[in-house]
Amino acid sequence: MSKKIAVLFGGNSPEREISLKSGKAILNALIKSGINAIGIDPINFPLLYLKKYGFKKIFISLHGKGGEDGTIQGILDYLNIPYTGSNLLTSAITMNKYLTKTIWNEYGLPVIYPHYLLNKKDFIKSNYLKIEKKILKLNLPVFIKPNCNGSSLGNAKIDHIDDLFNSLEKSFIYNDDILIEKYIKGEEYTIGILNKKILPPIKIEYPNSFYNYQAKYYLNTTKYFCPSGLSKNKIKELENIVLQAWKVLNCQTWGRIDVILDVNKKFQLLEINTIPGMTTHSLYPLAAKEIGLSFYDLVIKILNLTK
Template identity: 55%
Template structure:
């Protein structure tokens, strides 16, 4: 009897739209491969029903809160249904940019200086907070970002002090904790991981100041170079950093880590994505394809690396 696979997509996060596109692409791929697969929007479908309906595996195509943060993983653990991607703890940490950086820093991995702000710290008013706080250790320009969002949602590049208030307010619309991070001019790269294999790096070239939401999903001018143009030594060095960064967080299955190469030829880790997009513009499929792994083969490889709950 064929195993029954549930593709979980949609959800309630701000990345819902991208998740639906990713999930539908995965579903079509699984069906092409002869897998008995069905999609479920977790916003509308009670996940607790999966076991009763006889599902054996879950392919998680959810992005952001509720899907990438360990919560859906916890439900699947409770139901004793194996699932794709990282486990509860790694998922939870990886979506939290500050905690991710703290772990990386503890392992002597290269992370950019930042200031971490909680919403409760500015309840008396952002103006009072900005006057009180000293931001001199973080010279402009700086990037203001929600601490636990993906897809570059809610991010602002701030060049001057008078832009900071609006940027902070915008970031707080998406998260109760935010990061003010040093902005580095350089070349942006992303590196995908598939099981224990580090895939070829991709250089991201955008006309915008950084790889924001518009660059990712709307702009036709964004270019992805794979091979990335790094020399053999740089590629080797980058792969070593990526492997350590991935393992430090305890991640599994597949994922993607974004980095920047500054003008002094130093790599800086930016963030990790434990459930990469699977749309026609997504970077994991591009990287896999560069070494002969088709989209359908990639989906099957991800499915075959499900986590079995320890129950």
């Protein structure tokens, strides 16, 4: 009997629905490849039993809180079971958008400035006019997003100051810290990394004012271009930025970095995803396909890179 592999999916984060889809696709690929794989939802299974039940390797397909933030990685480190993706520390850092941007900035990498972090307690306690004043200093429009959350849940573009309070309240549903930054107009790209190899960039075009949850997972009007249409020089420039951004955070195995090409034709790093989606709408498998890796090959390669 081959080594017993667990695919972790579901969980209790707001991204549960996408995680279930990703995990099931990964599980099917492993089973079809003849691997002894079993799908496990942490909601229904005590993870400390993974060792007891003889699992030798874990494919993590949990998105968001509890999956990408170092929590599950810490449990698996304790159990001494190898797992896919980045380690505990890297996962904890990259889940925090503000911290990630701060580190990138320290290393001289291009990130959107100015920005600031607003805590829920400060929002409730402090003078709302003070917050408004700070945000107006950024110059509207601004973009707000929960600091430790994915799938664009709770994200909003603020064009008018009157819409701010309402949007912040909705955003705080997902996280106690909100990242507020200057809205940058431009073309959005996402770049996958597989074992230090940069996958072809994908250009994303969406019908709304930003790439939101619906546009990511459900709308057929969202368009993806791979090849991206970028010139060879621009691709080289982008690859250099992305590889540096990946290395300074000590990321491992696989992941995806989102960037924007602003109106001045400068790339700005947006955020990083250490456990990319693997659904039919997902971009990581699309980029891998461009270099000749089928979904099955991709899943096996990620698993085999895990030592």
